[in-house]
Structures are given as structure tokens and as C-alpha cells.
Amino acid sequence: MIASIRAELRKATTTRLWWILLILMIGTIAFFAGTFALALTFGDTGTGPDGQALTIAPKDMAITVYTLGVSLGYAFPLAFGAILMTGEFRHRTLATTLLAQPSRGRLVLGKLAAALPFAGLYGAASAATAVAVGAAALGLAGEPTMLDDADVLRSIGLSIVAMAAWMLVGVGFGSVITNQVAAIVTVLGWTQLVEPILRLALGFWEPAAPIARFLPGAAGEALAGGSFYSTTGLSDLLPAWAGLLVLLGYGAVAAGIGWLTTLRRDVT
Amino acid sequence: MDGPRIEVAGLTKRYGDVLAVDAVSFTAEPGRVTGFLGPNGAGKTTTLRSALGLIAPTAGAITFSGRRFSQLPRPAAVVGAHLEPAFHPGRTGRDHLRTLAPLAGVPDSRCDEVLAMVGLADAAGRRVGGYSLGMRQRLGLATALLGDPAALVLDEPANGLDPAGITWMRAFVRSFAARGGTVLLSSHLLAEVEQTVDDVVVIARGRIRHASPLADLHALASPETVLRSPDEAGLRRLVSRWPDALMEDSVTAVIPGTTAAEVGAAAHAAQLEVHGLTERGESLERVFLRMTEEAA
Ligand SMILES: Nc1ncnc2c1ncn2[C@@H]1O[C@H](COP(=O)(O)OP(=O)(O)OP(=O)(O)O)[C@@H](O)[C@H]1O
Ligand SMILES: [Mg+2]
Numbered sequence: 001m002i003a004s005i006r007a008e009l010r011k012a013t014t015t016r017l018w019w020i021l022l023i024l025m026i027g028t029i030a031f032f033a034g035t036f037a038l039a040l041t042f043g044d045t046g047t048g049p050d051g052q053a054l055t056i057a058p059k060d061m062a063i064t065v066y067t068l069g070v071s072l073g074y075a076f077p078l079a080f081g082a083i084l085m086t087g088e089f090r091h092r093t094l095a096t097t098l099l100a101q102p103s104r105g106r107l108v109l110g111k112l113a114a115a116l117p118f119a120g121l122y123g124a125a126s127a128a129t130a131v132a133v134g135a136a137a138l139g140l141a142g143e144p145t146m147l148d149d150a151d152v153l154r155s156i157g158l159s160i161v162a163m164a165a166w167m168l169v170g171v172g173f174g175s176v177i178t179n180q181v182a183a184i185v186t187v188l189g190w191t192q193l194v195e196p197i198l199r200l201a202l203g204f205w206e207p208a209a210p211i212a213r214f215l216p217g218a219a220g221e222a223l224a225g226g227s228f229y230s231t232t233g234l235s236d237l238l239p240a241w242a243g244l245l246v247l248l249g250y251g252a253v254a255a256g257i258g259w260l261t262t263l264r265r266d267v268t
Numbered sequence: 269m270d271g272p273r274i275e276v277a278g279l280t281k282r283y284g285d286v287l288a289v290d291a292v293s294f295t296a297e298p299g300r301v302t303g304f305l306g307p308n309g310a311g312k313t314t315t316l317r318s319a320l321g322l323i324a325p326t327a328g329a330i331t332f333s334g335r336r337f338s339q340l341p342r343p344a345a346v347v348g349a350h351l352e353p354a355f356h357p358g359r360t361g362r363d364h365l366r367t368l369a370p371l372a373g374v375p376d377s378r379c380d381e382v383l384a385m386v387g388l389a390d391a392a393g394r395r396v397g398g399y400s401l402g403m404r405q406r407l408g409l410a411t412a413l414l415g416d417p418a419a420l421v422l423d424e425p426a427n428g429l430d431p432a433g434i435t436w437m438r439a440f441v442r443s444f445a446a447r448g449g450t451v452l453l454s455s456h457l458l459a460e461v462e463q464t465v466d467d468v469v470v471i472a473r474g475r476i477r478h479a480s481p482l483a484d485l486h487a488l489a490s491p492e493t494v495l496r497s498p499d500e501a502g503l504r505r506l507v508s509r510w511p512d513a514l515m516e517d518s519v520t521a522v523i524p525g526t527t528a529a530e531v532g533a534a535a536h537a538a539q540l541e542v543h544g545l546t547e548r549g550e551s552l553e554r555v556f557l558r559m560t561e562e563a564a
Contacts, residue, residue, distance in 0.1 A: 007368065015356060092354035093355065097368070098321070100343065100372050
């Protein structure tokens with residue numbers, strides 16, 4: 001098992017993907033953290049479903065801005081995790097790997113374990129970017145940065161965990177949808193389009209609202225304790241611990257399905 | 269080196285309606301190079317991948333000195349395989365091997381060793397995306413050698429190699445077998461491996477058509493005699509006793525299934541003026557083709 005983890009770590013570090021995606025993620029989060037901090041402080045926040053004006057407390061605003069990676073940047077660790085697996089199919093290297101180590105279960109576990117340090121790295125980079133840019137923007141707007149508030153710090157810490165969990169979900173996802181292009185299109189489509197629309201739609205329809213809390217994106221935000229959607233009063237979140245369980249559950253179920261289906265198949 | 273005996277026993281693989289491999293049995297012996305030959309779609313790759321645990325056979329088993337691939341404690345130390353030149357293009361040749369070294373249970377220094385063995389030492393630090401097909405084949409072979417195996421399983425290793433590369437590959441597998449290793453390699457051309465293999469196993473449409481030492485294949489090549497005479501009428505009269513005989517031109521007759529002695533004696537008895545009498549064997553490629561085209 002140690003050998004599998006070492007091999008997978010080397011696979012991840014010997015291509016350029018890990019730092020390319022990392023830089024893209026940092027750029028994206030920096031952009032959104034800056035824009036949102038300024039928009040939330042200067043902008044017209046609009047009205048909720050009940051017609052009341054949406055007002056945002058400084059603390060909620062700080063948490064929302066500092067955990068923006070979890071709300072809007074999670075496609076990057078998700079995609080990286082997925083590509084760790086789909087790359088083996090895309091470049092047809094799966095056979096070579098299995099010739100040296102025939103256990104397919106060990107392959108999946110090795111990839112999950114090897115993803116952990118990258119998960120931590122992406123999580124830390126995401127939080128650091130959102131806090132650095134967000135705090136600067138809030139300061140610029142004359143708002144309190146709230147960086148001495150315990151709840152805010154807790155949320156920032158948990159946002160690292162959430163981003164890390166997303167990467168593990170990605171590995172699981174990549175073992176189900178092994179076609180790299182399909183996997184990336186699905187990741188982008190789901191994170192940028194399907195889930196946001198679903199959450200908004202479910203948020204407007206009372207009986208379905210609880211379901212929205214169990215969507216993976218909502219679970220991730222629940223973990224970090226902040227959400228653009230919930231801050232604006234559009235949907236509720238699970239408790240943080242439940243968010244982590246739901247998110248890791250998605251990853252575990254996907255990895256299990258992948259191990260039992262795609263990875264059992266003939267490698268032709 | 270103590271190469272394992274590779275034994276394929278009753279291997280069958282069905283893909284839906286397609287019977288890709290049908291009750292295939294043969295062995296590859298240590299110290300010998302076994303050529304696994306067949307036309308496109310014959311079932312070579314399916315057989316080799318089944319042997320290596322990549323494809324689950326419908327029936328039958330493949331063992332290496334009695335053990336299945338999945339039962340080998342450190343497979344890379346027993347069987348090195350090169351199936352297709354598939355690599356991540358963004359990795360260097362050395363990094364490609366380094367990702368596999370922990371799994372093969374070898375130190376990193378082994379990566380440069382095998383790169384040198386296949387003549388890629390100079391390209392070790394370059395990305396594989398920039399390798400030529402021949403270089404990829406060499407890197408595939410280096411990958412197979414990483415765990416210092418006692419057997420090599422190679423699927424069409426000569427594909428994409430230039431004549432110099434083929435000569436090099438030939439010498440390489442010959443010396444591997446000479447040191448006691450087992451080599452099983454596939455090809456769709458007999459001529460490509462004729463000077464490399466000791467034993468031939470011929471497969472076509474999923475079934476074994478022939479298995480023997482290469483020398484025995486020569487015996488199956490039936491001879492034919494070419495007779496030349498300026499006396500066209502006399503020549504035609506003489507060869508008319510062999511129904512298969514045909515006139516290549518007005519002075520040359522080709523008589524399949526005969527020896528020069530036979531035809532020479534007949535010409536002498538008929539007092540035919542003879543300008544040429546040659547016996548030639550059917551080419552091995554023709555024998556091979558005949559085998560693969562035979563009805564199932
Ligand atoms: N995954 C698959 N699904 C369906 N049929 C398959 C599959 N793989 C192989 N076949 C069929 O099995 C037969 C044997 O294929 P195989 O690849 O083993 O042949 P081969 O001898 O390696 O041929 P080639 O010289 O072209 O490489 C072919 O008829 C092929 O179409
Ligand atoms: Mg083939």
C-alpha cells in the first residue's frame with residue numbers, strides 16, 4: 001500500500017497539472033473575493049423570496065468572502081482529483097500501472113491517499129487567497145475585516161477542510177466517469193450551472209428546500225459555515241459536521257462505485 | 269536467470285457475440301523466444317492481456333511456472349510486459365519510470381539503468397510527448413525491464429521500429445533468452461520475427477492453427493521445381509504429366525510439389541534439352557499465410 005501511495009504521489013508531481021490548476025484556482029478566487037467584497041459592501045443586495053430587503057451583518061459578510069473558494073472555486077480541487085484517475089484512462093497508462101500492481105482496490109486507495117497532501121495544499125491556498133484579497137477589499141471599503149472573530153477564523157479553517165474534501169470527491173468521481181473530457185465537462189457543468197440552478201429553484205419551493213442542503217456544493221458550504229446563498233437568505237445549510245460527512249460520503253460512494261464498476265472492467 | 273514456463277490452458281474470451289479467443293492452449297518455454305503470430309484481429313492482444321490479468325477470461329487460465337499473474341507476489345520481478353507505447357506525454361522518460369519504481373519494488377537508480385539498456389540515456393530528461401514512435405517502443409521495453417523480470421511479454425514490439433531498431437530489438441530478446449529468460453512476443457508478420465524466434469504459435473480467428481519449433485515450419489514448406497528448356501513443345505509435353513504445373517513463360521515451367529531430382533530424371537528420360545533446373549522452397553510467409561487462411 002505504501003508503494004502505491006508513493007507511486008501515485010510521483011504521478012501527481014511529475015506532470016504540470018497540479019500547479020497549473022492551483023494557479024488558475026488562486027486567480028479565480030482572488031477575482032471573486034475582491035469583486036464580492038466590494039459588491040456586498042457597496043452594491044444593492046436586492047430582496048429575498050419574501051420581498052424583505054437582504055441585509056448582511058459584517059460577520060456574515062466576512063465569512064462569505066473568506067470562504068468564497070468553497071462556494072465558487074471548488075471546481076479546481078474537484079477537477080484535479082478527477083484527473084488523477086481519468087488521466088490513467090486518457091493516456092492509457094492504467095495497464096502499465098496494473099502490470100506492476102494488479103490490485104485495483106489498492107489503486108483507488110493509493111490515489112485517494114496521494115491526493116491528501118494536494119488537497120491540503122489547495123485548501124490552504126484557497127483560504128489564504130480569499131482572506132488576503134477579501135480582507136484587503138473589505139478594508140478598502142471601510143468595513144471591518146473581522147479577522148479577530150473566533151467564528152470567522154473557525155470558518156476559514158473549515159474552508160480548508162472543505163476544499164480538501166472536494167478533491168477526494170474528485171478522485172471518487174473520476175473513478176466513475178473515467179472519460180476525462182466527459183468528467184471535466186460534468187464537473188464544470190454541475191458546479192457552474194446545474195447545482196446553482198437547482199439550489200435556487202429548490203430554495204424557492206418550500207417542500208423541496210431540505211433536499212437542497214444535501215447537494216454536494218451546499219454540503220461544502222455548510223462545512224465552511226458560510227454561503228453566498230444562505231447569507232442572502234436563499235437557502236439553509238446543514239451543520240458543519242454533517243456537511244463534511246455528506247461531502248466525504250459523495251466521494252466514498254463514488255470511489256466505491258468506480259471500484260466495483262469501471263475498475264473491474266477489462267483493460268483492453 | 270530462471271525464466272518461468274508460460275502456460276496458456278484452454279483460454280476462451282467472448283465479447284458478446286464475438287468469440288475473440290477460442291480454447292487457446294500453448295506454452296512458452298524458458299530460454300526460448302516464442303513468436304505468437306497471427307493476422308489482425310486474430311486474438312493475440314486479447315490472449316496476452318488475459319495472461320497479465322488485464323482481461324478476465326471467459327474460461328481457461330494462464331500461469332507462470334504454475335502461478336497466475338494475480339498470485340505473483342511481486343509481478344514486475346517475474347514478468348515484464350510491453351503491450352503498447354502508452355505514456356503521459358507531459359512526463360519525462362525518467363519520471364515515467366520513477367512513477368513505477370515503487371510498485372516494481374526497485375530503487376530509483378534502476379530507472380537510469382534500464383534507460384541505458386534500451387539506449388535512451390540521452391533522452392531520459394525529455395518529455396515523452398516529444399519522443400518518436402521508436403523511442404516510445406524502447407521506453408516501453410525499459411518499463412518492462414524495470415523489475416528485472418525473468419520473462420518478457422511483448423505485443424508487437426517491432427511496430428514502428430526502423431530496420432536498425434528491429435535488428436537491435438532482435439539482438440536484445442535473443443540475449444535475454446540466451447541468459448535463460450522466457451520471451452513471448454507477438455507479430456502479424458512472420459518475416460519480422462523469423463530471425464528472432466525459436467518457437468512459433470500461429471493463431472487465426474481466435475484459434476491456434478500451428479505450434480512448433482520454427483525449424484518444423486520449414487519442413488511444411490513444400491518444394492517446387494523450375495525447369496527451363498528452349499524446346500517449348502518438348503517442355504509442355506513433359507510437364508503435362510504434373511497437373512499442377514504451369515508455364516511461367518514459353519521456356520520456363522514451374523512444377524509445385526516436386527523435387528529437382530524427380531523433374532531432372534524425367535527430363536533426362538524424355539531427352540529434353542535442359543537450360544535450367546532449380547528447386548525452391550515455398551516461402552515461410554506463404555506457409556504462414558496458408559495456415560491462417562485455412563478454414564476453422
Ligand atoms: N473490447 C472488445 N470488445 C469487443 N470485441 C473485441 C474487443 N477487443 C477485441 N475484440 C475482438 O476480438 C478479436 C481479437 O482481437 P485482438 O485485439 O486480440 O486481435 P490481435 O490479434 O491483437 O489483432 P491486431 O494484430 O490487429 O492487434 C477481434 O475480432 C476484435 O474485434
Ligand atoms: Mg493486437
